Amino acid sequence: DAKTTQPPSMDCAEGRAANLPCNHSTISGNEYVYWYRQIHSQGPQYIIHGLKNNETNEMASLIITEDRKSSTLILPHATLRDTAVYYCIVAPTSGTYKYIFGTGTRLKVLA
Amino acid sequence: DAGVIQSPRHEVTEMGQEVTLRCKPISGHNSLFWYRQTMMRGLELLIYFNNNVPIDDSGMPEDRFSAKMPNASFSTLKIQPSEPRDSAVYFCASTRLAESYEQYFGPGTRLTVT
Numbered sequence: 001d002a003k004t005t006q007p008p009s010m011d012c013a014e015g016r017a018a019n020l021p022c023n024h025s026t027i028s029g030n031e032y033v034y035w036y037r038q039i040h041s042q043g044p045q046y047i048i049h050g051l052k053n054n055e056t057n058e059m060a061s062l063i064i065t066e067d068r069k070s071s072t073l074i075l076p077h078a079t080l081r082d083t084a085v086y087y088c089i090v091a092p093t094s095g096t097y098k099y100i101f102g103t104g105t106r107l108k109v110l111a
Numbered sequence: 112d113a114g115v116i117q118s119p120r121h122e123v124t125e126m127g128q129e130v131t132l133r134c135k136p137i138s139g140h141n142s143l144f145w146y147r148q149t150m151m152r153g154l155e156l157l158i159y160f161n162n163n164v165p166i167d168d169s170g171m172p173e174d175r176f177s178a179k180m181p182n183a184s185f186s187t188l189k190i191q192p193s194e195p196r197d198s199a200v201y202f203c204a205s206t207r208l209a210e211s212y213e214q215y216f217g218p219g220t221r222l223t224v225t
Contacts, residue, residue, distance in 0.1 A: 032212065043115075043202050043216025044154070087154075098167060099144075099214065101154040 003027065004088045009106040012082075018075040020105050022088030025069040030092050033064060034099070035073045037084040044087065044101075047073065051093075078109045113137075115217035117203050123223045129191040132220045135184055136205030144214060145178055145188050146202040154202075160186065161208060193224045 005023040012018040024033065032051050036044040048055055048062045050071070055062045061074040075082055087104040116135040124130055136143050144159040158168040160180045168178070175194070180186040190197055200221050204214040 034212070038154075041200075041219075043204070043219055044214075045216070046213040049212050093212075098156055098159065100156070103153055 003090045003100060004102050006086070006088055006102060006105045008103065009108070011108050011110055012075075012078045014080060014109050014111050015077055018078040018082065018107055018109070020073040020075075020086050020088075020107065021070065022073070023070045024088070024090045027068050027090050028092070031090045032093055033062065033068075033071050034089045034091060035060070035062065036087045036089065036101075037082075038087070038104070039081075039084040047086075078107075080109050080111060083107060083109045115203055115205055115215055117201075117217040117220050119220060120218065121221045121223075123225065124193055125225055126194055127192045128224075129189065130193045130197075130222060130224075132188040132201050132203075132222070134186045134188070134203030134217060136186070136203070137215055138184070140205035140207045140215070141183065142206045142208045143180060143186050144204040144206075145186070146204065146216075147199045148202065148219075149199045157188070190222075193222075195224045198222055198224050 032049050034049040035047040038044045048057055048060050050062045050064050064071045085104040085106050087101050089099050091099055118133045142161050145157040146154055147157055148154045157170040158178045163180045178188045200219045202216050202219045204216045206214045
């Protein structure tokens with residue numbers, strides 16, 4: 001079973017920030033939080049990952065709560081091309097590289 | 112870089128036939144993963160290899176499924192005999208162990224078993 005819980009769907013207006021939440025209350029100390037997205041019919045695409053500090057890259061920002069039990073992926077200025085299913089995954093940093101994908105959040109960016 | 116290459120992109124076969132899916136990982140990557148995606152079960156890890164050695168095949172559904180990685184640049188997933196419930200999109204992904212946190216996914220093979 002997936003170790004994460006995400007809302008099944010969200011809408012966001014184009015140009016606005018999209019904030020996608022994820023609960024991972026059973027996360028272990030050696031597990032990272034990863035975010036991937038899957039645009040219709042394509043293979044999943046890596047977005048960002050983090051351990052306990054907030055992270056930012058050219059695609060998104062990742063905010064992890066201090067207790068690490070939840071996180072939020074932020075797409076600062078959503079575009080129509082960001083419409084996709086977003087998956088939050090927790091996995092160890094070493095040993096096994098086994099991802100368990102949940103059902104994800106289907107984000108629809110509206111014009 | 113061409114990315115992860117999978118072939119064929121689409122496969123339609125009849126129940127009972129053997130099906131072989133192929134994957135070429137990104138050059139220099141030493142870990143390879145096979146996933147299956149269906150509407151009912153979502154995206155599932157079937158098996159993964161590190162340095163061409165199968166590490167975890169607990170996701171392989173039945174003995175009808177087998178996977179090999181004869182060298183660092185090629186892997187196959189075989190289903191024999193195929194059944195209609197095997198219809199799915201099969202993804203291959205690769206990464207460079209201990210150097211990258213990112214799995215790079217291929218475009219997938221859409222398998223239809225009639």
